[in-house]
Amino acid sequence: MSEFQPTERTQVKRLPKRGHYDSETVYGILDSAFVCHVGFCVEGQPYVIPTNYGRSGDTLYVHGSAASRMLRTLSGGVPVCVTVTHVDGLVLARSAFHHSVNYRSVVILGTARLVEEPAEKMEALRLFTEHVMKGRWDDVRLPTEQEMKATTVLAIPLEEVSAKVRTGGPVDDEADYSLPVWAGVLPLETVAKEPVPDAQRKNDRPLPDYLKNHTR
């Protein structure tokens, strides 16, 4: 199992047992979500913007309008942080203090590279689509040259990366275990509901297999 090398900046110090640096854990978290939060600084002010992403090996791709502040800023080769978080449950302890959340998160630090080579750019666009819905790329009209120009794609290397994971029930102070309080976990899950066909249907095909019983 390959490992990312923890750095001074990515090592989980305060609760070290929650830190994970193996690629299996990192890839698993990245591949089962599709919205990340991208952080960047402009004149000392941090901005945190939710956006989609895709992954190929040890490269994470984000994209957006060439006109957006985020894409213009990051195209300049400034430091970036990308965070992906799953919330898996509420941890209800017997004391307020020990309440917690079960979660899996990945934090990526690095510098974005502007993807200019057309083949890599098209492949990144395929990854975005396939990442949210596997099988979708083969069904849809592919990007035109003009759409490609209007889209900025950035590549962020998965090098300085760590995952943080909390699982399991509450951990209470010894004396609190005898308190008459319900304690445990309320698991949370993101589920897909019934697909809603576009009202402006003309030649739309029937519901594709990848949308039947879709799970995230």
Place this chain on the structure above:
Amino acid sequence: MSEFQPTERTQVKRLPKRGHYDSETVYGILDSAFVCHVGFCVEGQPYVIPTNYGRSGDTLYVHGSAASRMLRTLSGGVPVCVTVTHVDGLVLARSAFHHSVNYRSVVILGTARLVEEPAEKMEALRLFTEHVMKGRWDDVRLPTEQEMKATTVLAIPLEEVSAKVRTGGPVDDEADYSLPVWAGVLPLETVAKEPVPDAQRKNDRPLPDYLKNHTR
């Protein structure tokens, strides 16, 4: 209905109709989530960390261990960005380019204030607990003086705030509507599953009402 004043930094420029500045929309998004992503800069490097929050009027509270880098950094009165995002659905268009996500997000820019006054600090801790599980505070052992000391609470004013919302179906190019492609929305929802009681039960009460049929 009160409004936040959009600034040069918070005004939604590229897709202005997605921007919302009224407090009803902002509060609605903040009050129906419980994990935010906090952004801060250290020597030019942005960090984005998921954490819990609570809200009281136009103040957002975040908290954590007094030992954490995030809390230590933000206690110093540096600029911060707090982003809260709900992902409501995948928008599947007839072209790859027009694929999108239905979401509701709030971005807060500001500077954090360290909460030192004991009554405000205790009230913030109550808000964190009640924010994840309404009714919980009355059941649990309240924070001790030592626990209060180990916890840093920060207040971020809701002043420079904007919301961004996308709803509805795909918006395709006119010529693409006749393509034989299924198009529509796959709605996503976070649901609570069956509560899991702590294995180390002693005097635990039966499942409280606030955990029965809990919806988020």
